[in-house]
Amino acid sequence: MPSTQLLLVGTSKGLIVFEKREAAWTIKDVHFVGMPVALIYEDERTQTWWAGIAHRHWGQKLHYSNDQGKTWQAVPTPKYPKDTFVYPNRPATLKKIWVMQHAGPDKPGGLWLGTEPGGLFYSDNNGQSFELVEALWNHPSRQDQNQWFGAGRDFPFIHSIVIDPRDSDHVYIAVSCAGVFETKDAGTSWEPRNKGLIAAYLPNPAAEVGHDPHRMLLCPAEPDVIWQQNHCGIFRSTDAGLSWDNVTDSNGLADYGFALAVDHENPARAWVIPAISDEVRVAQDLALCVCVTEDGGKNWQALREGLPQNHSFDIVFRHSFCNAGDTLAFGSTTGNLFLSENNGQNWQCLSHNLPRIDSLIFTHS
Amino acid sequence: MQTIKCTGALRRFFPNLKDEAVRGSTVAEAIQQFESHYPGISDYLLDEQGALRKHVNIFVGGELIQDRVHLQDPLQDSSEILIFQALSGG
Numbered sequence: 001m002p003s004t005q006l007l008l009v010g011t012s013k014g015l016i017v018f019e020k021r022e023a024a025w026t027i028k029d030v031h032f033v034g035m036p037v038a039l040i041y042e043d044e045r046t047q048t049w050w051a052g053i054a055h056r057h058w059g060q061k062l063h064y065s066n067d068q069g070k071t072w073q074a075v076p077t078p079k080y081p082k083d084t085f086v087y088p089n090r091p092a093t094l095k096k097i098w099v100m101q102h103a104g105p106d107k108p109g110g111l112w113l114g115t116e117p118g119g120l121f122y123s124d125n126n127g128q129s130f131e132l133v134e135a136l137w138n139h140p141s142r143q144d145q146n147q148w149f150g151a152g153r154d155f156p157f158i159h160s161i162v163i164d165p166r167d168s169d170h171v172y173i174a175v176s177c178a179g180v181f182e183t184k185d186a187g188t189s190w191e192p193r194n195k196g197l198i199a200a201y202l203p204n205p206a207a208e209v210g211h212d213p214h215r216m217l218l219c220p221a222e223p224d225v226i227w228q229q230n231h232c233g234i235f236r237s238t239d240a241g242l243s244w245d246n247v248t249d250s251n252g253l254a255d256y257g258f259a260l261a262v263d264h265e266n267p268a269r270a271w272v273i274p275a276i277s278d279e280v281r282v283a284q285d286l287a288l289c290v291c292v293t294e295d296g297g298k299n300w301q302a303l304r305e306g307l308p309q310n311h312s313f314d315i316v317f318r319h320s321f322c323n324a325g326d327t328l329a330f331g332s333t334t335g336n337l338f339l340s341e342n343n344g345q346n347w348q349c350l351s352h353n354l355p356r357i358d359s360l361i362f363t364h365s
Numbered sequence: 366m367q368t369i370k371c372t373g374a375l376r377r378f379f380p381n382l383k384d385e386a387v388r389g390s391t392v393a394e395a396i397q398q399f400e401s402h403y404p405g406i407s408d409y410l411l412d413e414q415g416a417l418r419k420h421v422n423i424f425v426g427g428e429l430i431q432d433r434v435h436l437q438d439p440l441q442d443s444s445e446i447l448i449f450q451a452l453s454g455g
Contacts, residue, residue, distance in 0.1 A: 055409075056420055057374070057409075057418065057420040057421055057450040057451065058375075058378075058408075058409040058410075058418065058421075058450075059408065059409065059412065059418055074405075076408075077408060077413075079413035080413055080414075082413075082414065091414045091416075092414075093412040093413055093414055093416070094412070094413065
């Protein structure tokens with residue numbers, strides 16, 4: 001039986017599963033109705049679905065499904081150890097689970113988890129328990145409020161975890177705010193990798209730590225190429241993060257934003273969804289567009305066909321944009337879900353009526 | 366002996382939830398006993414450092430507890446402990 005494409009949409013009021021049948025995308029299932037599904041992730045090694053629930057009252061919870069959502073089980077929520085402090089006199093407690101990433105095909109059962117207030121966790125048993133990665137937590141910069149600090153949230157948070165497909169001990173994380181950190185020994189030691197980034201909001205914009213990457217991804221076919229949508233523009237590294245080039249659109253359109261998608265084969269192609277400035281945060285001229293570059297960020301082209309060009313207040317968060325092959329999808333804060341099946345040249349709206357969209361992934365049944 | 370009464374909102378996660386008799390000298394001890402009736406429920410009420418979650422309220426004898434960090438408010442025999450979610454939502 002041929003597989004069916006699925007699009008999993010984590011929203012502020014539940015997990016919504018779209019499927020493609022006879023060329024049309026329709027809603028197949030809704031899970032966790034009324035609950036904020038802030039994180040949706042599939043461990044592609046085992047086809048396990050993970051849902052992070054950000055309850056307003058009851059704290060963060062983590063659920064998984066081994067049967068594509070037919071049944072769900074909860075795992076014990078990752079915990080900051082007793083007497084752990086974010087800053088002096090500020091006990092560390094889990095504020096939000098931001099991102100999950102499997103640890104590589106040669107580490108079965110290995111899962112990384114990025115959280116607020118800045119703790120990275122690791123599980124070696126498929127998420128049945130998680131341990132704080134002490135080496136990062138105890139990094140001198142992490143303990144300095146001038147270097148790790150909240151941006152839009154009260155505390156710093158790890159929102160991107162990138163594994164080198166050639167070497168699963170080689171991992172990058174991105175933190176808002178702190179920047180990019182790299183380990184080559186599976187988390188035993190960490191180094192900042194922020195050379196070339198700009199932190200325009202700091203007295204020293206070229207500080208080693210204190211940057212605000214909004215989203216970071218690498219090109220799987222050429223893993224030395226890493227992209228980031230940053231608070232202060234768009235940056236690309238071609239030397240495995242040792243340095244970053246500012247590839248912000250010189251015409252001023254592709255600049256500020258949160259969302260990023262990268263071509264899995266072509267290291268020169270990436271997409272962003274711009275907004276104007278950190279203080280306004282709406283689409284330029286209230287006209288929603290996706291911007292694509294085909295030449296590593298030298299030039300950016302706006303893709304608008306099928307997107308609202310009048311009075312659009314859609315903003316797209318960092319985990320609400322994804323791609324698989326020629327298909328791209330993004331969801332907005334105003335509950336609009338858009339999909340393109342030709343690399344962004346044309347877009348269709350799958351729904352105008354969803355709650356705020358926080359997380360999107362493609363998979364298949 | 367005290368009685369814990371919980372908001373019905375928690376029945377979504379603990380379907381068999383009902384009023385429970387517990388015995389403790391502090392709110393923390395009462396919650397610990399409540400956990401033995403409903404394993405995992407303290408994670409819904411308290412953070413990992415043992416403090417009451419920001420949007421959860423506990424009343425003892427009709428009064429909001431004072432110590433949200435260590436839950437050391439004393440209990441009397443026959444105290445009624447009410448656990449509610451705060452009115453925050455959307």
